[in-house]
Amino acid sequence: MSYQKPTFRHPQLPRNGLDLTRSSYEGLISTLCAGCGHDSISAAVIQACWELDIEPHRVAKVSGIGCSSKSPTYFLNKSHGFNSVHGRMPSVATGANVANHELTYIGVSGDGDSASIGMGQFAHVVRRNLNMLYLVENNGCYGLTKGQDSATADEGSKSKSGLENPFENIDLVGVALEIGATFVARSFSGDKDQLVPLMKAALSHRGFALIDVISPCVTFNNHHGSTKSYDYTRDHIHTGNIVDFVPARSEITAHYDAGDTTLVDLHDGSSLNLAKAQPDYDPGDKGAAVNALLKSREKGEILTGLIYIDTTEPDFHEVMSLGAAPLNSLSQETLCPGNEQLQKLNAGFR
Amino acid sequence: MSESVKTGKSNASAIGSKKTTDQSVLPIEATNDFVVKFANVNGSGSASANALFAKSVFRMGVPVTPRNIFPSNIQGLPTWYEVRISEQGYTARRAGGVDFMVSVNPQSMADDVREVRPGGYFFYDSTRPLDIRLLRRDINYVGVPLTEITNRAYDDARLRQLFKNVIYVGALAALLNIDMGVLEQLIAEQFAGKKKLIEPNCSALKLGFDAISDEHSCGLRIEKRDLIGDQILLSGNSACGLGAVYAGATVAAWYPITPSTSVAEAFEKYAGKLRIDPDTGHRNYVVIQAEDELAAMGMVIGANWNGARSFTATSGPGVSLMTEFLGLAYFAEVPAVLIDVQRAGPSTGMPTRTQQSDILSTVYASHGDTRHIVLLPSNPKECFELTAASFDIAERLQTPVIVLTDLDIGMNDSLCDPLEWDDSHTYDRGKVLDAEALDNIERFGRYLDEDGDGITPRTLPGTHPEKGAFFTRGTSRDEYATYTEKGDAYERNMQRLLRKWNGASEYLPAPIEKGSGASVGIIHFGTSVAAVHEAIDQLAHAGIGADSLQLLAVPFHDSVAAFIDKHESVFVVEQNRDAQMRTVLVTELEIDPARLQPVLYYDGSPLTADTVYTKIVEVLGKASVSASTSTTTIAGNSDTAAGD
Secondary structure (H helix, E strand, O other), rough: OOOOOOOOOOOOOOOOOOOOOHHHHHHOOOHHHOOOOOHHHHHHHHHHHOOOOOOHHHHHEOOOOOOHHHHHEEEEOOOOEEEEOOOOOOHHHHHHHHHOOOOEEEEEEHHHHHHHHHHHHHHHHHHHHHOEEEEEEOOOOHHHHHEEEEEOOOOOOOOOOOOOOOOOOOHHHHHHHHHOOOOOEEEEEOOHHHHHHHHHHHHHHOOOOEEEEOOOOOOOOOOOOOOOOOHHHHEEEEEEEEEEEEEEOOOOOOOOHHEEEEEOOOOOEEEEEEEEEOOOOOOOOOHHHHHHHHHHHOOOEEEOOOOOOOOOOOOHHHHOOEEOHHHHHHHHHHHOHHHHHHHHHHHOOO | OOOOHOOHHHHHEEOOOOOOOOOOOOOOEEEEEEEEEEEEEEOOOHHHHHHHHHHHHHHHOEEEEEEEEOOOOOOEEEEEEEEEOOOOOOOOOOOOOOEEEOOEEEEEEHHHHEEEEEEEEEEEEOOEEHHHOOOOOOOOOEEEOOOHHHHHHHHOHHHHHHHHHHHHHHHHHHHOOHHHHHHHHHHHHHHHOOOOHHHHHHHHHHHHOOOOOOOOOEEEEOOOOOOOOOOEEHHHHHHHHOOOOOOOOOOEEEEEOOOHHHHHHHHHHHHHOOOOOOOOOOOOOOEEEOOHHHHHHHHHHHHHHHHOOOEEOHHHHHHHHHHHHHHHHHOOOOOOEEEEOOOOOOOEEEOOOOOOOOOOHHHHOOOOOOOOOOOOOOOHHHHHHHHHHHHHHHHHHEEEEEEEEHHHHHHHHEEEOOOOOOOOOOOOOOEEEEEHHHHHHOOOOOOOOOOOOOOOOOOOOOOOOOOOOOOEEEEOOOOOOOOOOOHHHHHHHHHHHHHHHHHHHHHOOOEEEOOOOOOEEEEEHHHHHHHHHHHHHHHHHHHEEEEEEEEEEOOOOOOHHHHHHHHOOOEEEOOOOOOOOHHHHHHHOOOHHEEEEEEEOOOOOOOEEHHHHHHHHHOOOOOOHHHOOOOOOOOHHHHHHHOO
16 A cells, blocks of 8 residues: 655655655754754755655654754654663664564764763664664764763863863774674764765665764854864864765766775665775775774874775674564464463473 | 581591480471472582472472572572472471471581471481581481492592482482382483483482482371372463563563573573474564663663564663663653562672562652552462563553562472463554554544543554654653643643553452451462461461452552451561552552551561461460461571561
């Protein structure tokens, strides 16, 4: 059956393969601060899902607590959402995913939500290679409680009150690489051209896909001395590679000179075309990825792009030997062994 | 334990086997009514031999209740296995000491000797002489040279250790009149998959049997009866795991913690047998060992939110960690099932001992105004039934349901009626709107109470392209799931949740009332049931009639208040220090606390009838009848004093 109802409100607007305009992917009006990087990320999610022809209601949005975790309200209003508990989105996403692997899972978290209170759950959802897009809207501070440093704040970065952060930061990209993430990327909320193709690739990746998005907090962490401000990020960004996502149905055409591109095939038949900023960078080489990350850090640069990808690892669904039919669709007849079987078990208890 | 016992060089006495030398104490004579206790070293492989002993009594048609008493340790510390054999069918732990002690652990020998009742038997390895300081004039010693027999028969150290256990079971068979045919049959069943192990085990059994001669005598006998019927011997944790399989649970998320670990393991075991897709070999279930209890509960909530029946099993410390999520599930109205196998104490407490002390922490778990449905099984059959029912209740009421068991029922095999499943029962999936239902309504209100029962319709993710999507959140919202901090909307929502709570007992199992119009009423729940029923027999013997009410759920059915009303003296028996269930009764039923007399017990061992009897008699001011009437009350027994 089809529940696709064409919307005729704006006949002149472009439509995707489902005959839907972008408005079908929008959410409620944002209540975040004007200029918040998170809103740009929401816009990128809308664009990526629209371009990929994902049915909006077949997406499940999950989040923890914080400014970032509020943002699922502002995109995909036809999707179910779950704004859960601080730092615990990964577990809710895991339960939801095993119940129905057919939906597309978009998790939205923040730096406090993932790198502090939720560090444990973040690490374990990475290990499990749960099939989801995991967005970290990373502004280096706690916005909802008015600007305290978070664990991703760089050492020496100044808070709004002028105090330097004395502690080493946690780089979630580095952590994810170390513990077996199969898709690791970093981007900047102000770089939609990079962010949207990365999201499309992440959504097409079968397994855990992390995108750490530097997303400046205009209210509490956008001042001189902060290393997560718009100005600082623009000045120090280093684009490791330029991603061009090629959907499964499109013919792959060479946008780049063969010598400078790497083609990565994804599970759903789509591909990634990577134009390399550095000719020797191979995103399938974990050692190289770790190296590039460390080097960019030494130079004080923020490495962005697709940093690492592994399309060979089985995802959690496959590891757990689950079948094609979602667990939440199985009937009582399939699930309940019945009384005759129980009487056989009783015999074994005597 | 003194060094001399191990070396046998000093303070040693070659007593072999001998009867009581105190002429005023006669050796105990009893048939099918005594307590045997095994004192072992944990990690020595004694568990299966001890279970073999208990099962042989069961197969001889005599009611038997075995209990493990074990330390929080893997190898080397003392562990005990206490078996109550009761023709009358009493299954509570019996107070007053042990009739027959099987002592195979020198470490605990001094304590073990002390625990034998006057006239009782102390079975020990007589390969080396016994420490003279362990001699009591009022008990019987049964010496069998277990080590000598074992070493003569086996060269391999591992075989010596394993078969020594089987050898003492063989000796017990001769001493206690256990049918060797029954034991051999059990061994054959146990090793049906490894047939070559049957003969060596039967030989070991015979070595022990033949070691008993006329010089040994024992007045305790097991005689065949037909008192078991079709009953089964099962642990509560196995029954809970199986109940979850039958209820259609597909997602189990858990974190290892004693004493609940075997719930998830049982689910995995039975699901592995019964839930593999015959065509594809894929699993129709998933068991996730989470990183901690917080994650386990999060997974359960995520799965249930998405329409898969999901549960977790834990114990008190895990409940503490899950508490924030329990509040979310209550407020966001997501079904969830949590099996709490209670253990003793705050903090780490006594993790391998039993208690009923998570009542307040579960009924009122989490911050803000929260109340949770709690189910209270008392035996493995109820563990199976209430676990299965918990999923229907959780989905009907869209809220967490906590199945509260304890270590005593969870980790020990106990007698119960056979499990049954009503094939005509259809799972109650609650008010879940599908795409067609959504098409037929004007506007979906996730929290709109159109039926007036406080239960509102929910939808699952992915159902309908245009209708029914909503944002599940722990923040306040209106009837259409829209975020709001308006006070009136918050109050309306909280009042509706209360309405749901007040109507919940309709879906919960009703309490079980026994008796007929006595003036004394005893309220109890969970594993106190066996001790309470035995105590009621003791009270009757002392001329005190008492009725009982077994609670099966919170919130309470109307009959609970009625039971309190119609009894002059009402006792609430529970295994904790702070009278937690009494607090819940007082709060929920708004009754005068003075109406409820607490009977408390919390030393970590299973409750005995004597504890209940003694306290009730004391309160009723009839202490004079106690000593002479209770058949099992032994003077100086420390159990009866504990816990008041």
